[in-house]
Amino acid sequence: MTKSYQSEIIAVGTELLLGQIANTNAEWMSEQLAAYGINVYNHTVVGDNLDRVEQAFRLAQSRSDIVIVTGGLGPTEDDMTREGFEQLTGLEMVEDKVTMDKIESYYQARNRTMTPNNRKQARVFEGARVLKNNAGMAPGMYVDFQGTHWFFLPGVPREMKQISVEELFPFLESLTGKQQVIQSTVLKFIGIGESNLEHELTDMIHEQTNPTIAPLAQDQGVVIRVTASASSKEEAQKLVADKKQEILARVGDYCFGEDEQTIENKVIELLIEKNKTIGVAESLTGGLFSSNLVSAAGASNVFAGSLVTYQTAAKTSLLDLSAEWISTYGVVSQECAEVMAKQTALKLNTPMAISFTGVAGPDEQEGKPVGQVYIAIWDEDKVVESSSILLSGNRNNIRERAALKGFELLYQYLNK
């Protein structure tokens, strides 16, 4: 029975609190630690302020087995990590000869004079294990303080990652012993809301232990992360695979892919599979659907082009809709979506076409409310899908949701 370690990650740097950069170090480190079976319970960001750094360290010392600190090890005045830990622990700082030699030879090699504050980077805590930095100057270090394992790493992502892979993780594994292996997969859904998805799986979510099931709403739809831990990779993978089948047995109709799969990639895959090319007609979306499709590599195999008929006049000049036809059916109608799709397939000589028309707002149009959207799909010689939907949100939310709905309808049609 291996002990379960509780860890946390502390980033030191005012630039994070100013919103100049995101704390991607914590994101990366958390993903790595999860793979080593170490639970991360907190991320903390604190600025370059001695007392607040010490306060963050004090809290971590009181609650965690493993603390990983990134940043604040540099040569400048505002690098406070060493000082904060010194103030908390009273540990002495010494100069690491290996690091100092490295710094000196660096400056000699470039005939540059070393400034005093460069020495600061060679200072480590007495008895600390130095974690070699092959990507930069300041080394990382490991300190065991009253049974809590402290790791200090530079804030520059490249250096932080390299030291972690080369020095930290191997040592951590020897320290904690072989932990449970963690495997996880992200199932991606479209056409079902987070709450409906959750409702379908309520009992599974209530009873979840291992694997865990975590639904999460994202801009492109809902995902479920299935995470299992076991003593072997194979065992963990089997747990994930079994739970995945259990989930898909209930809501598989809405699941379009896993992990890195996007709905754009999936639709392109299906079009290639069916050997179809597609044209697009866009009114309210104004090119957004086409642009999203093209954002996925491989689009050139299936996407011929688009007619963005934004102004009504363009529907006449590009799609040959007569003024009479328009005055009869209007440009915000199911009929218009259907004829847009048909004419686009004709103009582009593609078997398939999808069309979008509707009211993005701010004002209503032809008596149709803001958010009213019509989407049609043409295949070979007929309309195979014609939807009328009401979307909420502001002008651009509506455009984004209309484009996403288009991918949903296309996926459902091609996946039949």
Added chain:
Amino acid sequence: MTKSYQSEIIAVGTELLLGQIANTNAEWMSEQLAAYGINVYNHTVVGDNLDRVEQAFRLAQSRSDIVIVTGGLGPTEDDMTREGFEQLTGLEMVEDKVTMDKIESYYQARNRTMTPNNRKQARVFEGARVLKNNAGMAPGMYVDFQGTHWFFLPGVPREMKQISVEELFPFLESLTGKQQVIQSTVLKFIGIGESNLEHELTDMIHEQTNPTIAPLAQDQGVVIRVTASASSKEEAQKLVADKKQEILARVGDYCFGEDEQTIENKVIELLIEKNKTIGVAESLTGGLFSSNLVSAAGASNVFAGSLVTYQTAAKTSLLDLSAEWISTYGVVSQECAEVMAKQTALKLNTPMAISFTGVAGPDEQEGKPVGQVYIAIWDEDKVVESSSILLSGNRNNIRERAALKGFELLYQYLNK
């Protein structure tokens, strides 16, 4: 004497601790708060665990004037934010009728059955100020607990940002505005890099005190935030205005607007001013330029439509480029960009047109390297701009930079 507020940001969500996503919400919020002159002293990430959420809230209550919580407000079982705050404060939860009506009508309008857990999203603390969510279901809320200002926001970035801009910041300003007199303006630049801009203003940036001058590279180009604090609003505004003039005297040629102004809005304004409509021809950008143009309200006054001629065949079918012409000049050439613009103006009956062709990658095309892009502008009866540029980055960076370059060229031409 202005009171200085100490704020912190707490993100609730195990997905962050698993390294599934970075805490970009804290990054964005911090940058916004800095602009309001509010100091952010801590970021904290805590998982979907009732006791740890309460622990994080308890610490925040003990040290901060303003606490902003993102995430954990959704309908699902693992959303713990309400419960954690309830456990800390003992405040009662009530159902917000406006939100409940919205949820119910949402489901009615779509003939979908509401699941019980949807009601959860309508629960707010007694006496809380509800922050309307125009981008999604769960509203944000504001609670004053024992003098600490608590703001709760959904974790989905799109919803979090929209509620912040529409509801949180205006209220926050009214809350802190009495003591705080901070005025700032954001000057927006295009066609000049961050380092060149800084070089032009080096001395001003070194000598800055009040107002402060903060250059920041953003997706749409470079911005400079000028922030001044003073005892009266008028005084602060005057400080900002004077510094602004000083800056524009040096680099005004590159400044297209301020604050909420976008390059899309600016181009639309100039087109309206010159009473011109425009058509667009897109190849590598695949509709991105058009979509960006349409993202700005008012586009319908000037944007007729686009021909997205992605595959070469579409250049023939939509733009009448003969196979012979294409074999002579190629589809990745200055000549092609120019004829695309001309033909588009012709097809759409617009005085102006802009065109994009090039190589987004991953592979080179017609012997042209990845990143090679050609942009042409047509006005009345001739090509008035024809650019050949080499862009760096991955497939989508190149597409985005090409579209932005198009706005830059249009702005410079229309602004003459």
